[in-house]
Amino acid sequence: MTEKNTQGLALYHFETCPYCQKVRRAMAELGINIELRDTRQNPEYREEQVNGGGKGQVPCLRIDQAGEITWMYESDAIIDYLKAL
Ligand SMILES: N[C@@H](CCC(=O)N[C@@H](CS)C(=O)NCC(=O)O)C(=O)O
Structure with missing residues (x-):
């Protein structure tokens, strides 16, 4: 399997x-290992997500491309993005 570039993803x-389980399952199937930030266990993660992305809905993929941050919501969109890596 080709190495995926997962740098800058959380x-x-x-x-x-x-919906998070669905994304984590897809990650396992794709062999993708990205940082997981649990917003229930760590309220500061929820806070930074709300501040950055505008809402606390999960799953949400934080994409940091050379310092430009994008917050991607919706499990299907996230899975499509991960498949295309
Ligand atoms: N259509 C969304 C649904 C996500 C969703 O409903 N997530 C729930 C948790 S299971 C949630 O974050 N609810 C709180 C909120 O929307 O702020 C997806 O497929 O990702």
Whole structure:
């Protein structure tokens, strides 16, 4: 399998969220390992997500491309993005 460039990616999620589970399952299937930030266990993650992305909905993928930050919501969009890496 080709090495995926997962630098600058972080997934905001929490354990029991079914949409987050779907994304984590897709990550496992794709062999993608990105930093997981649990917004229930760490309120500061939720705070930075709300401040940066505008809402606390999870899953949310934080994409840092050379310092330009994008917040991607919606599990299907996130999975499509990860598949295209
Ligand atoms: N359509 C969204 C649904 C995501 C969703 O409903 N997430 C719930 C947790 S399971 C949530 O974050 N609810 C709180 C909120 O929307 O602020 C997706 O597929 O990602």
